[in-house]
Amino acid sequence: MVRYIGRRVFYMLITLFVIATLSFFLMKMLPGSPLNAEDKLSEEQKAIVLEKYGLNDPVPIQYVKYLGGLVQGDLGISFKFSNYPVTEILLDRMGPSAQLGFQALLVGTILGVLFGLIAAISHNGFLDYTSTIIAVLGTSIPNFVFAALLQIVFAVNLGWFPVALWGEFEHTVLPTIALMIFPMATAARFVRTEMVEVMGSSYITTARAKGISEPAIVFKHGFRNSLIPLITVIGPLAVSMLTGSMVIEQIFAIPGIGEQFVNSVFANDYPTIMGTTLLFAFLFVVIILIIDLLYGLIDPRIRISGGKS
Amino acid sequence: MEMNNKNNIPKELLVPMKQREDTSEEISRPSRTFGQNARRTFFKNKLAVVSLIILVIIILMSAFGPSMNQYGLDDQDLSRAKMPARVPVLENISWLGLDGTLSDNFKGNTVEQATLKGVSRYDNAEEFIDIEVIDEGDGSRNSAEVKATYRIYEAKEMTDQYFWLGTDTLGRDQWTRIWLGTRVSLQIAFYAALISLIIGVAYGGIAGFYGGKVDDVMMRILEVLIGIPNLVIILLMMLVLNPGITSIVIALTITGWTGMARIVRGEVMKQKNQEYVLAARTLGRSNWKIIMKHLLPNISGIIIINTMFTIPDAIFFEAFLSFIGLGITPPEASLGALISTGFKSIMLYPYLLIFPAILISLIMIAFNLIGDGLRDAFDPKMHK
Numbered sequence A: 001m002v003r004y005i006g007r008r009v010f011y012m013l014i015t016l017f018v019i020a021t022l023s024f025f026l027m028k029m030l031p032g033s034p035l036n037a038e039d040k041l042s043e044e045q046k047a048i049v050l051e052k053y054g055l056n057d058p059v060p061i062q063y064v065k066y067l068g069g070l071v072q073g074d075l076g077i078s079f080k081f082s083n084y085p086v087t088e089i090l091l092d093r094m095g096p097s098a099q100l101g102f103q104a105l106l107v108g109t110i111l112g113v114l115f116g117l118i119a120a121i122s123h124n125g126f127l128d129y130t131s132t133i134i135a136v137l138g139t140s141i142p143n144f145v146f147a148a149l150l151q152i153v154f155a156v157n158l159g160w161f162p163v164a165l166w167g168e169f170e171h172t173v174l175p176t177i178a179l180m181i182f183p184m185a186t187a188a189r190f191v192r193t194e195m196v197e198v199m200g201s202s203y204i205t206t207a208r209a210k211g212i213s214e215p216a217i218v219f220k221h222g223f224r225n226s227l228i229p230l231i232t233v234i235g236p237l238a239v240s241m242l243t244g245s246m247v248i249e250q251i252f253a254i255p256g257i258g259e260q261f262v263n264s265v266f267a268n269d270y271p272t273i274m275g276t277t278l279l280f281a282f283l284f285v286v287i288i289l290i291i292d293l294l295y296g297l298i299d300p301r302i303r304i305s306g307g308k309s
Numbered sequence B: 001m002e003m004n005n006k007n008n009i010p011k012e013l014l015v016p017m018k019q020r021e022d023t024s025e026e027i028s029r030p031s032r033t034f035g036q037n038a039r040r041t042f043f044k045n046k047l048a049v050v051s052l053i054i055l056v057i058i059i060l061m062s063a064f065g066p067s068m069n070q071y072g073l074d075d076q077d078l079s080r081a082k083m084p085a086r087v088p089v090l091e092n093i094s095w096l097g098l099d100g101t102l103s104d105n106f107k108g109n110t111v112e113q114a115t116l117k118g119v120s121r122y123d124n125a126e127e128f129i130d131i132e133v134i135d136e137g138d139g140s141r142n143s144a145e146v147k148a149t150y151r152i153y154e155a156k157e158m159t160d161q162y163f164w165l166g167t168d169t170l171g172r173d174q175w176t177r178i179w180l181g182t183r184v185s186l187q188i189a190f191y192a193a194l195i196s197l198i199i200g201v202a203y204g205g206i207a208g209f210y211g212g213k214v215d216d217v218m219m220r221i222l223e224v225l226i227g228i229p230n231l232v233i234i235l236l237m238m239l240v241l242n243p244g245i246t247s248i249v250i251a252l253t254i255t256g257w258t259g260m261a262r263i264v265r266g267e268v269m270k271q272k273n274q275e276y277v278l279a280a281r282t283l284g285r286s287n288w289k290i291i292m293k294h295l296l297p298n299i300s301g302i303i304i305i306n307t308m309f310t311i312p313d314a315i316f317f318e319a320f321l322s323f324i325g326l327g328i329t330p331p332e333a334s335l336g337a338l339i340s341t342g343f344k345s346i347m348l349y350p351y352l353l354i355f356p357a358i359l360i361s362l363i364m365i366a367f368n369l370i371g372d373g374l375r376d377a378f379d380p381k382m383h384k
Helices: A002-029 A043-052 A059-071 A084-119 A126-140 A143-157 A169-197 A203-211 A213-229 A230-251 A257-267 A269-297 B034-043 B047-067 B110-122 B173-212 B212-227 B230-240 B245-271 B275-282 B286-323 B335-344 B351-378
Strands: B102-108 B129-135 B145-148
Touching: A002 A059, A002 A084, A002 A269, A002 B212, A059 A126, A059 A213, A059 B034, A084 A126, A084 A169, A084 A213, A084 A230, A084 A257, A084 A269, A126 A143, A126 B245, A126 B351, A143 B286, A143 B335, A143 B351, A169 A213, A169 A230, A169 B145, A203 A213, A230 A257, A230 A269, A230 B034, A230 B230, A230 B286, A257 A269, A257 B230, B034 B047, B047 B173, B110 B129, B110 B145, B110 B275, B173 B245, B173 B286, B173 B335, B173 B351, B230 B245, B230 B286, B245 B286, B245 B351, B286 B335, B286 B351, B335 B351
Parallel strands: none
Antiparallel strands: B102 B145, B129 B145
16 A cells, blocks of 8 residues: 555656646746836846846756755746745635635535435436436536526626625635536436446345335445445546636636636746646646545455555 | 236137247347447437437538628627627517617616616617616615616617627627637537547557557556646647647647547457457458457447547537637637627626527537437447
């Protein structure tokens, strides 16, 4: 197990190194610097600004310095908000994104499991078709389309929630709903398929033969076993929260990391762009690793290759 | 005996079956090939068939829709900006909202005040505004409410013109732009899916078929590539490349083929030890022939299913990129770009957002349902 984790962490570091290198050199290829065309700076002043950002060094030395800074958690200084370290900007904006992503994933998964369970129990019944339709719509309609519709109906027309505001819990309701539709629909489809399959397996027949009550069979024998594979989809769903956050935060004007990224793109703020992509990459690999480890822990049938247990 | 005969079948009809040599060997049902079976299962799935029909219509419209009226992709004309949708014949059915009028509710302390708000909102063209009082009000703040309907086509003396889905803020015809945008979105999706398919099948096929050291090396490379989040790669590529169809396709395919490669490798490894491959080998078929003629047809089902789910993914990513301003940018149109511009005027002209939003949702739903249908059709586990 330890050897397996070690190997996985090693792969993670390689991945992050590749992304850091790639984003560094790609950003070097792009035009744009911390100098504004509007402020008329003398040659000396320009040199001072460039020195501050370390842009006077040749590119290879900049690269080594950048990697050195990364190891210490230093992502450089933002071009747009001068004197503001990127790490600080990202830490400031972490809160809303984390809250939103966590809420959406949690509520979405729980509701999805519930819908899936109901659908499986009323197999081919009315409730089954209803939740299948919800699931198909939820996985098909892009979340930003959904977010815009929520905004028109609940914020503009009905006025129940603010159109775009951040601060209190009720401001998180619409964005959370928009973001949770996808995990909800995916979880519902997944649980339904799993549940139908599990309920047809022979140990359920055995349980029925023993005379166990139907609710006990559904919840104790069926439901528990159908939940295990759900962990595999939670990983990709958590990752999809990252994609979703960019558009959802943009639509509801939430001061999170996704909104920061989009703004940095338009401001050509390369240090911030690089920092955000690295943060996304880091979250991505960590989420996938945690999910894989959880899966191995929960389901003893799965042998982790490279481990001795 | 009499009691058990619940169906009331007359005894005379019950004749013992005779075992005869000539009929016992007869095949009761026509034997069908795998493809025929899959086709039958697919066409039995009503949702999938309806989706297929809708999709064909959308594809045809994206080809011929833009030439159905005289307006072009970038015909800007501010004098006809922000016209609402107006369709001949359908304009007489008021609840459809295709009658070429703008209407909204306005609130004020008195009816006059509310009316004034509505009139000033609609170009002060009083003679073309119908006011309908909803709430007389009692003089307190915003207690009165009126519904103002603005016959903008009459006001602009364009009663002989029809913009079927309205015009955008620069006076460009929405109908033309929507179908051209659909064309761009579908093109991106098809190219991305096709390139991912070719690279993925080739890579996975070679790794799976040759195995051993080749497989080891190729799989290590793939493992590193899969570890890189596609979102990050796509965003980085879009920053570097000039926005356009080609760059989106490149960005989507750089990591898009890895899933297909993994699946194809697994399938090929399973299939290559089957007897039919051994038989082909014994008969002296070359590796190339075995891959093309024997292995590929046998894993084609899984390849088709996977591709069908790649297409909606690509459509989503194009829309996502265009929405955050990294994909197709105006004056070019794509569904994502149209939704993005529509979103900017969501408060005043929601129809600019709603039509492309409905269309992209329809396309995504159709592809997903067809994918589901194909999966049921090709999945051997489902065949009874």
